[in-house]
Amino acid sequence: SQQGEEDPQALxxxxxxxxxxxxxxxxxxxxxxxxxxxxxxGLVHLILIRSNEREKHSGxxxxxxxxxxxxxxxxxxxxxxxxxxSYFCARSMDSNYQLxxxxxxxxxxxx
Amino acid sequence: xxxxxxxxxxxxxxxxQNVTLSCEQNLNHDAMYWYRQDPGQGLRLIYYSQxxxxxxxxxxxxxxxxxxxxxxxxxxxxxxxxxNPTAFYLCASSIFPPPGTGTSNQPxxxxxxxxxxxx
Numbered sequence: 603s604q605q606g607e608e609d610p611q612a613l614x615x616x617x618x619x620x621x622x623x624x625x626x627x628x629x630x631x632x633x634x635x636x637x638x639x640x641x642x643x644g645l646v647h648l649i650l651i652r653s654n655e656r657e658k659h660s661g662x663x664x665x666x667x668x669x670x671x672x673x674x675x676x677x678x679x680x681x682x683x684x685x686x687x688s689y690f691c692a693r694s695m696d697s698n699y700q701l702x703x704x705x706x707x708x709x710x711x712x713x
Numbered sequence: 714x715x716x717x718x719x720x721x722x723x724x725x726x727x728x729x730q731n732v733t734l735s736c737e738q739n740l741n742h743d744a745m746y747w748y749r750q751d752p753g754q755g756l757r758l759i760y761y762s763q764x765x766x767x768x769x770x771x772x773x774x775x776x777x778x779x780x781x782x783x784x785x786x787x788x789x790x791x792x793x794x795x796x797n798p799t800a801f802y803l804c805a806s807s808i809f810p811p812p813g814t815g816t817s818n819q820p821x822x823x824x825x826x827x828x829x830x831x832x
């Protein structure tokens with residue numbers, strides 16, 4: 603399958619804790635993007651990281667990319683109830699215009 | 714505010730019926746996409762369009778059709794040939810990037826989806 607693999611499939615943590623989600627893939631990439639999806643809604647773009655970058659930050663979000671291990675991680679620090687959502691990684695390759703999507707990690711923040 | 718509007722939010726299809734899902738964007742984006750999402754799964758690309766009057770099949774185009782007569786609009790028809798249409802359908806758009814960078818480099822903006830069910 604060309605799809606990326608995300609783990610864990612589900613994650614439940616207490617409010618205030620950090621949440622880490624991982625995305626692995628098998629072929630080389632041009633960039634990797636992370637999106638959030640609240641239940642029953644569309645996806646919202648969070649961060650795009652290019653293949654020549656190793657880390658990017660946006661507020662409480664930190665994304666890392668290790669091209670040698672073909673993996674990326676999304677860290678959400680000081681989690682809030684509003685962070686409850688599914689998180690997807692999507693990767694793009696040089697050869698086409700499509701994004702290849704993972705199956706997502708369902709994150710639940712307990713109050 | 715700019716964004717993508719999908720309608721209807723819920724749609725029911727009878728046996729043998731074609732149904733059309735609407736997608737309109739006012740972001741002035743050149744590229745538009747249709748995805749299908751099944752429970753617990755990632756998104757699968759149905760069709761995409763980079764410019765008006767042109768579109769390309771994605772991974773699961775069978776049983777679907779699209780048109781792109783205006784930059785703002787990219788309707789999806791689920792035909793009777795699609796035997797398992799029950800899913801959440803998402804429309805997205807993105808900027809058409811400078812030559813050499815590839816459309817997939819750009820973040821995609823999504824509508825809030827249409828949930829299609831069989832009657």
